[in-house]
Amino acid sequence: MxxxxxxxxxxxxxSFVLIIxxxxxxxxxxxxxxxxxxxxxxxxxxxxxxxxxxxxxxxxxxxxxxxxxxxxxxxxxxxxxxxxxxxxxxxxxxxxxxxxxxxxxxxxxxxxxxxxxxxxxxxxxxxxxxxxxxxxxxxxxxxxxxxILPTSAVDTEYFKPSHGVGLQHAVVKELGYPEIDTLKDFESAIKEYKEKVPEVNGQSTIGLSLLADDWRIMISTTNPAFWSTGVSDDGEYYIDPETYEAIFHYKRPEEREYFRWLNHMNDEGLLDPESFVQKYDQYLAKLSSGRVLGIIDDDWEFDEAQRALREQGQQERMYGLYPATLEADMKHANFQSTGxxxxxxxxxxxxxxxxxxxxxxxxxxxxxxxxxxxxxxxxxxxxxxxxxxxxxxxxxxxxxxxxxxxxxxxxxxxxxxxAPAYGDGVVDSNGQTYTIASPQQIKDAYTDVEKEVLSNYGVEMWKELYPQEDEFPVKPWGVSFNIQVPGDSELVLIEQKVLDIVKKRIPEAILAKPSDFDKLYDNFLKEIDEAGAKEAEKMRTDLIKERVELWNN
Known part of the structure; x- marks a missing residue:
């Protein structure tokens, strides 16, 4: 009773909460x-x-x-x-x-x-x-x-990168257009320019600023760990392309080294000390001021700041996206197809x-x-x-x-x-693309500064700096994060527990003394396992395998 x-x-x-x-x-x-x-x-x-x-x-x-x-x-x-x-x-x-x-x-x-x-x-x-x-x-x-009627665009041909390290055009121009192939290249460009230009628009120059406001921590702080180590997006997981086994991507040794690099950037004074406390609007305002030299983010998240800089006539303070990876032999997988x-x-x-x-x-x-x-x-x-x-x-x-x-x-x-939509590059019966996103239209929308930067790198579009789609296999499961989870599954609850730990422990490891980094990272991995990470990995693996079977029928 x-x-x-x-x-x-x-x-x-x-019901009462629903009504109000x-x-x-x-x-x-x-x-x-x-x-x-x-x-x-x-x-x-x-x-x-x-x-x-x-x-x-x-x-x-x-x-x-x-x-x-x-x-x-x-x-x-x-x-x-x-x-x-x-x-x-x-x-x-x-x-x-x-x-x-x-x-x-x-x-x-x-x-x-x-x-x-x-x-x-x-x-x-x-x-x-x-x-x-x-x-x-x-x-x-x-x-x-x-x-569910999927609303992702059908047969999209991607003409521009969405992920990478963002570097102001002013930086690469001042430094003679250096190659930005690795994170070390990215770091060196920021450091050298910051020493040359300690102030921008009357404010102190910031080397690298990240965003960790609630769920946005994944976009700017944690997802780049897999992008920068040669893996494409599967949410919080890395999926073995041969076995379809899922593990939380933080467990990859390569990603530990990515976060160690961020720890190093902080130790060098190149990381914005407000990275893990600033709100999204503060982040955008900071980028729009023109004093942040580097970012690591998705294009849609800082697009508003790009427009603001453009409207203010600060075209040189806008950002180009570069496929910098932790090591030179890693391929940035921005253009890997998910089908x-x-x-x-x-x-x-x-x-x-x-x-x-x-x-x-x-x-x-x-x-x-x-x-x-x-x-x-x-x-x-x-x-x-x-x-x-x-x-x-x-x-x-x-x-x-x-x-x-x-x-x-x-x-x-x-x-x-x-509703579903045709993707970029798909043409109608008239022979024209449905979307306003042909290569020529994208190039026409570039600022004069962008065109100058791209010309000095020997390309016409940002996409040309990246490894291309045909250099990667198509992912037969699509992406892990958009697989619907049964309503009675514990998976979502465990994943949220893990994410809550991530939000706390990753910033701690980045801001720690370098000598404490490994101890903190080991404790972090132990903590997510205690929260049920291994059980979640098994459940996610089962969902991946079920989707592959369904899509192959």
Missing amino acids: KKNVSKIILFMAL SGCSNKTGNEAEKNKDGLTELTLFSADPHTQWDNMESSVSKVVKEKTGVTLNPEFDVNGGTQKIALMIASGEYPDLVAPKGEAGKLVDAGALIDLTDLIEEHAPNLKKIYGEYMNRLKWGNDDQSIY YLAGWGVGITTDCEDPVAAIKFLDYLASDEGQILQNWGIEGEHYTIEDGKRVISDEEMNKRNNNANYVKETGTGVLKGF
């Missing part, structure tokens, strides 16, 4: 036509959306006109875990949900509908865009249902009163018309047709490249994260 009372109390508490937190503005059972006669679909996204246009931009108005649907979304800033748990506790869901890695919990709760028949009957464009990858949409070997990444995406819940309208809405976004609208905008407003081809004027392209709110103001790309 006490157990049942406890469950009732917990449910009431979660506004998990969704309207449940599926309340779905109805709005005042404009449109079907309003509620949506929950586990990701934030800084460019949301409230469906009021010119592009979104066209979408509403074409589909008869408008979205009423909620965007989470904390990854969605808590909100999705509250949904499950209450049994009430929005019409659409983009849960990232939490879909397993929703499936176990019976919250997502099988989309197989809906796709077959109402979604020819979804079938077309997924094409040969339809098999990857199946939930698992034992459950062949389709609960098509099914796993994360959008699902339709059991509370959706009109799943046909929902699937047709998503199908429109996947259509050629929807893809061109989301990428290029509206003919006559954002581009023109010349000799049968779409053409963007120099004035409009300048807005695209330099207006930080271009997406929100025009609506181009606002909805791309909620």
Whole structure:
């Protein structure tokens, strides 16, 4: 009896929190036509959306006109875990949900509908865009249902690097364009320039700044340990390409040496002492000031600072990305192919009163018309047709490249994260790429300083500095981190425990005296094993092997 009372109390508490937190503005059972006669679909996204246009931009108005649907979304800033748990506790869901890695919990709760028949009957464009990858949409070997429509781009050809060490153009120009092949090269360039230029814009020059604000510690502090040692991204794991055995990547001896190098950078006074305490906005402000010479980060995380520097006329203080590795014989695997990444995406819940309208809405976004609208905008407003081809004027392209709110103001790309999309390099029936990301367009968007730097390195694009895609095998499991975990598994809980330890112990090891580094690192590895790392590794290995089997069927 006490157990049942406890469950009732917990449910009431979660329900109350759900109500006051506004998990969704309207449940599926309340779905109805709005005042404009449109079907309003509620949506929950586990990701934030800084460019949301409230469906009021010119592009979104066209979408509403074409589909008869408008979205009423909620965007989470904390990854969605808590909100999705509250949904499950209450049994009430929005019409659409983009849960990232939490879909397993929703499936176990019976919250997502099988989309197989809906796709077959109402979604020819979804079938077309997924094409040969339809098999990857199946939930698992034992459950062949389709609960999630993956939203990763299909058949993307990557034209620019996302990962590497970032070095200001001013640094390489001053030093005569030295080769930046290893971390030692990167360190030497920072040190030499910092000694020559102790102040920038009236402030003390900072050598290398990292970011460790909550989950962002993985992007700027810990993920570079595998990028810089010749391995591509599998989240918190390294996956043996032959056996598919998973281990937490921190256990690799090469990565210990990467963190030892950061410890050395700190000991040399080249590491920003605020690296592990600064918040994201402080980090961006610091980069935007122009005084941080080097960073190790993903391009999307410091893109706002790049735009700010560009807008301020500080083009020489912007960053180039270089494939520096710990040792010269290691290959930076930025361009290793994962194949098509099914796993994360959008699902339709059991509370959706009109799943046909929902699937047709998503199908429109996947259509050629929807893809061109989301990428290029509206003919006559954002581009023109010349000799049968779409053409963007120099004035409009300048807005695209330099207006930080271009997406929100025009609506181009606002909805791309909620439906599958063709990737960069894929061409339509007209012979043009769906996206605005051809090599020439990328080169045209470079600043004059970038072009000068690249020319002095004997290339035209940043990608050319990196090992190319054909130098690596395709990963048959895609990536580990987007494999959906069963809702009743202990894996997520153990992984969170390990990550909590990582957030504390890795900065400690980096900031320690060099003589204490190995002792601290050994204790760190012991601590994560005590938290269940070995058990998690076995569970993750099983998931990897199951995915390979599913995708090979």
